Amino acid sequence: DVKVTQSSRYLVKRTGEKVFLECVQDMDHENMFWYRQDPGLGLRLIYFSYDVKMKEKGDIPEGYSVSREKKERFSLILESASTNQTSMYLCASSRLLAADFNTDTQYFGPGTRLTVL
């Protein structure tokens, strides 16, 4: 059973603080993703990673960075938190299928609700 865990369920930070959101998966998946979910906007991809030390920008990377030092762990960093980064943050992982990309299901963690005051 795939398990994706996120370090915090709820987080409250102040404007300008550096924020770390941690995600760990236990299924040896190559791919890991960070999304944010906002009402009326659905899930938007912030960053993703295909391998250790590898990262690619998603649709809304501005104001965020990521780190993947180990295969099972993918961190999202807000260098200087702002109020417009108040959101639900979701981490996901999936296998990298060389021959058949089309069956690549993403498994999600429970989410971290971040409030920036």
Add this chain to the structure above:
Amino acid sequence: DQQVKQNSPSLSVQEGRISILNCDYTNSMFDYFLWYKKYPAEGPTFLISISSIKDKNEDGRFTVFLNKSAKHLSLHIVPSQPGDSAVYFCAANTGTASKLTFGTGTRLQVTL
């Protein structure tokens, strides 16, 4: 630019009836489509998928239909149950990458 659109933010259906959730897309390169279900305070969970080489895929009470010419897919739930009350997201990818593009979601409420 919303490439995957769910135009109905909410839907209410009586228990036992059919729920139909719709999704439209604009990117003709999309060739694999998925539906996810999300309960409050939980992450989305995979529900059902369909490849562009098919026009229908069925799994128990859930059926997904794909109309490529109209760039439209739909999820049918029959019969609807109160436990189906959740937010449903459709998603798509091009098959050349693991990256998914999600729609904005439809909140389904199944009433007794």
